[in-house]
Amino acid sequence: MSTGLAREAGGLLETLVLGRVGARARVGLVGEARGLAGALRERGCEVYEATGPDWKAPPGFSASFVVLGEEGVARLDATALAALRHGAPEAEVLFTLRNAGAASALLETLVGTAPARPGLSETALLALLREAGYRVAHRQVWPCAPRTTALAEDAERSLRALLAQLSPSTQVEEGAYAVVPDAPAALVPGLLSVVLWCGEAPSQGLLDEALFSLACQEQHPLELILAAPEGQDLSAARALLERYARLGTFTARTVHAAPGGVLAEAVRQARGQYLSFLDARCVVYPGHFTRLVRALEEGPAAWAVARAFHTEWVPTVGGLPYVRAKIPFPLGERLELEHLLKDPALFLALVVDRARVGALPLATDDPAGGRLPDLPVRLGALFEPVFVAGIASCEVRQEGAPASVRVTSPPAAETWLLRTVAVWEERVARAREEGLSAREFRHRLVDDLNARIRAVPGVHATVRALAERLKQRREP
Amino acid sequence: MSGPGPTAAGGPGVWLGIVLYRNPERELERLCTSLAWNREAPGAPAFGVKWLDNSPDERLRAVVARCMPGADYRFSGANLGFGAAHNRLMAEAFGTPGVRHYVCINPDGVLHPDCVRALVAEAERRPDTGLVEARLFPDEHPKPYDPRTRETPWCSGCVLLVTREAYTRVGGFDERFFMYCEDVDLSWRARAAGLSVRVAPEARVHHYTVTRELSATRERMVRRSAALLGAKYGDAAFTRARLREYAELGGEPFAAPELAKPERRLARVADFGHHFDFARRRW
Structure with a gap:
């Protein structure tokens, strides 16, 4: 987040617009953004100033940018966005937002020291944009003030921490945004998206086994998203997918992104109500996802975890594993918090119902050097999972002992737990x-x-x- | 193509035998898709596929014809049991000059595209090969095998290659086993005859039965076959224990198998010290 000093240095919107709009661009201005017209014309831009609070393109004017003033943002809804996409289908949309979902505002309202802040929360706005087919190309935000209520300091800090875990955007006071048209990404009810991490270049043999096991899954409909860093060749994986697709059990595609942000991009593109992660060296047993999804459907939990095996193997000629041992984890009939902390590989044995986690960010860092993301801990802090005990139904296969598995970043000591x-x-x-x-x-x-x-x-x-x-x- | 060439009559040198019994349509569709992968796999040998249906009626004829046009389907007219049905097909296969290998295929499996090629390649690697099994996938059987020689104490009948040499020296399955344990028995007989019994790790078959609903009929059948195996190899304690379990599961009384005194070479390979695994487990 930027500091308050940056915000004071000039009008947020003006800074944003003049930072992104180049010379001779065609710019539409809506609402109070009309004040920017002079500065843009000085740059040689062709500027159209809308007369009303909504965007209406004049005949023959194809905007490359549309700037929304405060009033334009306040009136944003699905209808307004649909009109904007129709009237300026190629335009980048620029605006600022005073976050109605800021933790400071929410707490002030709750303790009765201020009325509810009008307008949209950042979470709601971003969801609205996503559903309308926009993606965020630029986001600069300013944090809430550290203390805004007369609550006991510990109480305010813990309430804010819980809000932050649920939705990091609650820590945003104001923000400046640029959004561009993109394919809509509405969740498909009942669809399971499995993000298959291919980033650590698994051998062809192991990748083949992972895909073979997925192709024989009983859970349908199933979407496979093979995710790898830019530049990594996935042509062999595509050939395997093409072959297994003849079973008619899944749809599949590949996602490439800059290293570090691969899983985040894959999650962004995943269309399923249910989301799961797998490493391209792992295998799943046929009923694995069915049991997890059924557990979610039959109960109120937001995510489900299965028992898995740590499979110890050594490579043989041809790169196929010779399995020496399979060690089930976690043990016991209940999933304890301790398991989430000790078994980061549970990241590869879970299914999340995205309709039940609100704004909790499911995008994670990419695994690196045998380190796995801390998503299970983040999920577990807020949502009690349902544990599908019984026989292990997937294998986390790593060469060598399972002790080599670590989380990418250990859970912060400030992680708060929401339980009765x-x-x-x-x-x-x-x-x-x-x-x-x-x-x-x-x-x-x-x-x-x-x-x-x-x-x-x-x-x-x-x-x-x-x-x-x-x-x-x-x-x- | 590699592996055994065509027979003198131009037929394939490898036969795949599939025994059916009231299988779901979707199961056969998946199997046929996987057989098509195996035909197209680089280096795959030519193979013929024979279907023998043990179901009470011929309903599966149309399903097989749809999934594999021109399929060689026969209706047995009775539930012969797993071993006896495969024996019929095996006798026909090895009665055909030039056929070198017969592969038993369970219809509820999905063959990895390299399965048939890898099975045949493993069989051809050594002249003393008797049996070669596909590796069960994704939940591999925990019985051991040597990762270097690939020798294993016994082969599963799920996807099992039987060489002509094995058939000539030890015959097919013992038909007293209706279902279950006949594969262990055939493996032990092959080993006792000095033949090599191995796994082809690259030959994978997707076959998972761990979570299959428990069926009392199946459990009784397993115990009855296991008791027969114990008796055949002279292990009185194992036989008694299995017969007791069979009775506890409500099994119909039957003439208890007579305890045999097997030849020393057979007794040497039999392993009843590891319950139904018939070998030390890896995990």
């Missing part, structure tokens, strides 16, 4: 119960051992003496 007190009480009670059971088991084991060796002459006394000595050493 009842949930915490239940967790603590369970942990206490498990501790007691373990102690009882230990006692039973010692009793049993004691009974067995009692019958052996001499051994019992020796073992007891040894145990006493060890106990004394432990207790200074």
